[in-house]
Each structure stands twice: as C-alpha cells, then as structure tokens.
Amino acid sequence: MDRILYTASNGAARILEQQSAIANNMANVSTTGFREQLAIYRSVPVVPHAGELPTRVSTVASTPGSQFGQGAMVETGHALDAAIAGDGWFAVQTPDGEAYTRAGEFAVNQNNQLVTQTGLPILSNDGGPIEVPERGSITFATDGQISALGAGDNPRDIQLLAQLKLVNPARDQLVRGDDGLFRVAGGQAAQADDTVRIAPGFIEKSNVNPAAAMVAMISNSRQFELQMQVIKNASTNEERANSILSAAG
Incomplete structure (x- = not known):
C-alpha cells in the first residue's frame, strides 16, 4: 500500500x-x-x-x-456581577478541588452562598464559601471586598462579609479542564494576589x-x-x- x-x-x-x-x-x-x-x-x-x-x-x-486576551467588558449594573479588570481569576470550589474562572456572573443559591451560574461556590481569601445574608444586598469593591446590608437594616449597619479570592498564576502553569475551568498544573491551589482588581457591575464576554x-x-x-x-x-x-x-x- x-x-x-x-x-x-x-x-x-x-x-x-x-x-x-x-x-x-x-x-x-x-x-x-x-x-x-x-x-x-x-x-x-x-x-x-x-x-x-x-x-x-x-x-x-x-x-x-x-x-x-481580555474579552469585551459589558456593563450590566447588576449587584452580583463583577469582571476581572486586567489579569487575574476568580477562585471557585469544584468536586475536584480549587479551580479558576473569569466568569463573574454570580448568583446566590438556596443556602445563601455566592455561587457561579453553574452552582459552584465562590471562594473567599480564607478558602471557604461566601455566605450572604438572607434577602440582603451585597456590594463589591474593586479589591474584591464584599459588604452586605440586610433587608430592612440601617445603611450605617453595613457589614463586611469577606474578600473574594483573586489569583493570578503564571499562564504557563494553567491547564484547561473539560469543564472549561482552569487549574494550576499539579493540582495545588494558587496564592491570592492582592494586586488583582475587579470591575463591579460588569461582566467580561468571551474573547x-x-x-x-x-x-x-x-x-x-x-x-x-x-x-x-x-x-x-x-x-x-x-x-x-x-x-x-x-x-x-
């Protein structure tokens, strides 16, 4: 042949x-x-x-x-939306460990936890899930700080909930999973990076x-x-x- x-x-x-x-x-x-x-x-x-x-x-x-490369930034005005401004990632918890995403279109599940649209918990700097007061409103700061005001509370009683875990590992260390999320090669968790900034009220579109x-x-x-x-x-x-x-x- x-x-x-x-x-x-x-x-x-x-x-x-x-x-x-x-x-x-x-x-x-x-x-x-x-x-x-x-x-x-x-x-x-x-x-x-x-x-x-x-x-x-x-x-x-x-x-x-x-x-x-960064995708287009679209302003939504939604309190639960946030986009990474520049380099960086949001940290989420998956059944296989910690993973990273640029999708900041968040929601609150039945357990009052901040989650992705697919239901994965968003991680705070201490590595745990972020709990939101029932029927409360939350606000993101550009450094990832999350503050909340309970339903009917006085605006002066606003409380600091947690800080988003924002990471920025080297790109050559990131591996794409079949679920579309990225992980650090070897399975270890990336360290939080306090230089990463977010844009509250925006989402980043696909690039x-x-x-x-x-x-x-x-x-x-x-x-x-x-x-x-x-x-x-x-x-x-x-x-x-x-x-x-x-x-x-």
Missing part, C-alpha cells in the same frame, strides 16, 4: 482535531469569561528509507493552549472572534477536502497499477 495514504490520513486527523476546537470556540462565543481554545499542529519531515528522497511531510499535534473562527472553520474544511482528495487519488492510482500488473501477467 502506498505510504501516502498514511501521510494524508494523519493530516486529516489533525485537521479534525483543530476543527473540533474551533467548533467549541464558536459554541462559546456568548459564554461569559470564556477563553478561546487553541489547537495547533505542525509539520514533521518523514524520514525516508534508503534510496528514497525526503519528499513527504507528516503532521503532529502541538501542545494545546488558550488565548488569554473569541466569531469572524476569525468562521474563517478558520472554512479553511479547515477545504484543507480536509484536499487530504481526502489525495487519499482518493492514491487509491485510484493503486487500482490502475494493479490492473496493469494483472494484464501483464
């Missing part, structure tokens, strides 16, 4: 992997705080056998990554560029078609060679 089949099929597989990442990005264009996923592949020369010329190139997947993602998806589709055409041509050439040999015999 012509080895070009393996070369072309390998290239097609890498294209499908990248197409899957692009499709995931497109699906999360409207997801608050989403970070664009990168899937990169590179060419690798195929080592020829004795007497052959180095004319073929294979492809391998490179280490996947993420695009960490995916829809137009660029659509162009990449179309380009990948065309490259996949080219790989399939190479495989088809190789198969046709093999059939013709076999027919010639059969006729000669």
Whole structure:
C-alpha cells in the first residue's frame, strides 16, 4: 500500500482535531469569561528509507493552549456581577478541588452562598464559601471586598462579609479542564494576589472572534477536502497499477 495514504490520513486527523476546537470556540462565543481554545499542529519531515528522497511531510499535534486576551467588558449594573479588570481569576470550589474562572456572573443559591451560574461556590481569601445574608444586598469593591446590608437594616449597619479570592498564576502553569475551568498544573491551589482588581457591575464576554473562527472553520474544511482528495487519488492510482500488473501477467 502506498505510504501516502498514511501521510494524508494523519493530516486529516489533525485537521479534525483543530476543527473540533474551533467548533467549541464558536459554541462559546456568548459564554461569559470564556477563553478561546487553541489547537495547533505542525509539520514533521518523514524520514525516508534508503534510496528514497525526503519528499513527504507528516503532521503532529502541538501542545494545546488558550488565548488569554481580555474579552469585551459589558456593563450590566447588576449587584452580583463583577469582571476581572486586567489579569487575574476568580477562585471557585469544584468536586475536584480549587479551580479558576473569569466568569463573574454570580448568583446566590438556596443556602445563601455566592455561587457561579453553574452552582459552584465562590471562594473567599480564607478558602471557604461566601455566605450572604438572607434577602440582603451585597456590594463589591474593586479589591474584591464584599459588604452586605440586610433587608430592612440601617445603611450605617453595613457589614463586611469577606474578600473574594483573586489569583493570578503564571499562564504557563494553567491547564484547561473539560469543564472549561482552569487549574494550576499539579493540582495545588494558587496564592491570592492582592494586586488583582475587579470591575463591579460588569461582566467580561468571551474573547473569541466569531469572524476569525468562521474563517478558520472554512479553511479547515477545504484543507480536509484536499487530504481526502489525495487519499482518493492514491487509491485510484493503486487500482490502475494493479490492473496493469494483472494484464501483464
């Protein structure tokens, strides 16, 4: 069998992997705080056998990554919304330990705890969940301090609840999970960073560029078609060679 089949099929597989990442990005264009996923592949020369010329190139997947540029900031005016201003992350508690997100579209669950839209508890600087007074209103400060006023309380009785755990680990230490959250490689918890600031009443949109993602998806589709055409041509050439040999015999 012509080895070009393996070369072309390998290239097609890498294209499908990248197409899957692009499709995931497109699906999360409207997801608050989403970070664009990168899937990169590179060419690798195929080592020829004795007497052959180095004319073929294979492809391998490179280490996947993420695009960490900031998304558009949108003012909502909601008391429970906050966006990271610049670099940094909110810390949340998951069943597998501490994780990090840029999505600051918070809510209060039935246990009066501050949580993400998916129900994960938001962590305070002391590593615990943040409890909110029942039917109370809360206010975020730019440094992550949370103050609350209970229903019917005098404005002078406002109380300090906690401080959001805001972290800023090195980007090359962060690993994206299947749940879309980021974790520090090795599983350890990142240290709080008191230089991280938030913008109360704002949310950060996804940093995916829809137009660029659509162009990449179309380009990948065309490259996949080219790989399939190479495989088809190789198969046709093999059939013709076999027919010639059969006729000669």
